[in-house]
Amino acid sequence: MQYLWVLLILVYGIVKGLRETLKKKAMETNSVLEVLFFYTLFAFLMTIPMSYDVFSVGWKFHIALIVKAGIIFIAWLCALNSIKRLPLSIYSVMDMGRVVFSVLLGIIFLEESIDVLQILGMVFVIIGITLVNASSKRTTNEKTGRGVVVLVLISCLLNSVSGVMDKWILSTQGDRWFFGDATVTSSQVQFWYMLYLTALYGLYILIKREKINVKKCVRCPWIWILSAIFVIADKCLFIANSDPNSTVVAMTLIKQSSVLVTIAMGKIIYKEKDIFYRIFCALIIIVGISVSIF
16 A cells, blocks of 8 residues: 555546536636635535544644645635636646646755656656647737736646645654644544635635625536535545655646646537647646656
8 A cells, every 4th residue: 555645646636637627617607706615615514524533633733724725715716717718728738837836845845855857857847838838828818818827827836835735734754843743634634724715715705795696606516516526636635645655746746647637628528629739738748747757
């Protein structure tokens, strides 16, 4: 079971690809905030039966999880606005830019090592992302294109920070910064993180006085499916992060398997054009990922 974490992250990557597709489907009939709030709320409610001993979590972990929820709160606002405005297959390849951020953050904050092959792999990733960015400019006007690229980059950076925090929070190694020898389980993290994230979106809706159609959201099947796979994906992710054999660098690279799912869904569901060009860009990035891992 030494490599169970690899399988869990592969499952996460595949489910992540499905999740991006379903987000776009849900936003065909609901606003960005409606989708974010209700799919997070429903996911939180689904975690309650699986949560154990959640009230024994120390105050330091609560601070860290509130910060993590705040980071994801902003990241998902950027991501869903990008998904709504971009073809799914373009967004999925651009989103792979988080590889670069995650590798750098893993090296700086978690002292993970990087070798020549991983540097070469990152070069391939950057080339692939640059090519797909050129493609995106052909499908959007220049002003809109720049804005979407900025949103995707912000989402990539913040998701990378969150990924590093997951490894830090769930580590079972003793005497780590801030937490010392204290540990927390994946169930405890999932419960509190989703609760804080739901509260942030609810507060944001109240402050903005956003109009929410509760009945329409509750009846939307895509939001319910999103919630279920959100719970499954994060459970796999948190368990993998608690494994001492896993690293942020390796997990981030494996997660990019999601791009194959989103490109396929973009073609099947949305009949997107230039799919072969985007597959070519994705393959360049996947070559970089493979070089980095092996």
